Amino acid sequence: MDLKAGLVRTALNGTARVAPRLAGRWAIDLFSNPRSRVAVKPAEEPVMRRAERGELTVNGKTVAVYRWGTGERPVLLMHGWMSRASRWSPLVHALTERGYSPVAFDGPGHGESGGRGSDVVEFRDIARRLQAEHGTFTALIGHSIGGLSAFFALHGGVAADRLVSLAAPADFDYLVQGFRAGAGLGPWAAAELRRRIEHELFPGETDAWARLSATYRPTRLTLPIMIVHDESDDVIGRDQSDRVIAAFGGQADLLVTKGLGHRRVLADPQVIEAVLDFASATDPVG
Structure with a gap:
């Protein structure tokens, strides 16, 4: 111990x-409050150097915001606990290659943002502010608590054409x-x-x-949903995604991976390709 x-x-x-x-x-x-802030990995630095950087203020906390692409077909990325926007680098690279414009942020208490900690309410409020700037998101993608925050944000007025939740809790x-x-x-x-x-x-x-549940009033969310979870996730149990799938029925698709655990789903090439296919399923450009 x-x-x-x-x-x-x-x-x-x-x-x-x-x-x-x-x-x-x-x-x-x-x-x-996160116990520590994780650093940018060397492999993430090239993507982060290409980002257009900005900031906004939520509850007196400065929030670091990152943007890529031309602004067309914006995609909002919401990271998990004790993580940061740079962890989305493999997906950011793939999205920009397909003509999407990813938008990400470091939650308060994470990455380069101020404050000591954050919560799903602040994540929702940040998403609202970013939507006011970028318009309806082509896709809203969240990992772990960011996935739960994405559901909460959609109920809180944030608009997106599609939702992807990776390794997220149901409640x-x-x-x-x-x-x-x-x-x-x-x-x-x-x-x-x-x-x-x-x-x-x-x-x-x-x-x-x-x-504070991804299964809250599921009939109010009519957008297509993709759920990704690894069967060996030792942080958020696979049963959490099963509960979400059961609540949404045929509206949600489940992708179960093997051997990736909780965090490697973010960088897995097959997961990224599946997310891209899902995001572009009704996209006339794609």
């Missing part, structure tokens, strides 16, 4: 016995329970984290946890 992680677990569980609200505040801080509560189990926190943490998320993300809302 990592010594630091063990000390944090002991401190939080001990504090919860006498001051559960204080322990909850510490726990939500750990849950909401936000899945992430909460996974964090609690991984950190070794007692049952107190689940209730306190849920209470704080409801209070801080959805004040006054009565159906917060239903809305």
Whole structure:
């Protein structure tokens, strides 16, 4: 066991016995803020050097934005937790080769953006701002929590012709329970984290946890959906995508990969080709 992680677990569980609200505040801080920022990989640098860079501000946090292409047929890319826009480099290269214009961002607390952390609400708000600039997206593509954020953004007014979700959870509560189990926190943490998320993300809302689900009111989303998940994903279980497929029926296609795990699906040539084929299925240019 990592010594630091063990000390944090002991401190939080001990504090919860006498001051559960204080322990909850510490726990939500750990849950909401990435432990570190990942760096750009050498293989990603050529694509990132070609990006047109900009920024916007959400909740007082500066968000780094990257654009490629001519602006025609924009595609919005939403990265996962403890990731960054550069991880989309293989797909960005392929999209621009096909005449699409990828748009990506580093979420707050990630990459070159400001802040300590972010959430699906901020990802939705960033997507709204980018749509106001670029118009309806030809495709909205998200990985991991970025995939869940994509569903949430579509319910929040963001418009796209197609949706691709890679290795994403079906419910936000899945992430909460996974964090609690991984950190070794007692049952107190689940209730306190849920209470704080409801209070801080959805004040006054009565159906917060239903809305934080990819399966929320599926009949409201009429666009074609592609779900990609690796059968050996040890971060987000394959069953999460099965739940989404069951909710959307024939509206959603499922691509199951083998041996890629949670992150390598982003750079796998076969996955990229399948995503491109799906994105261009109704594209007159494609």
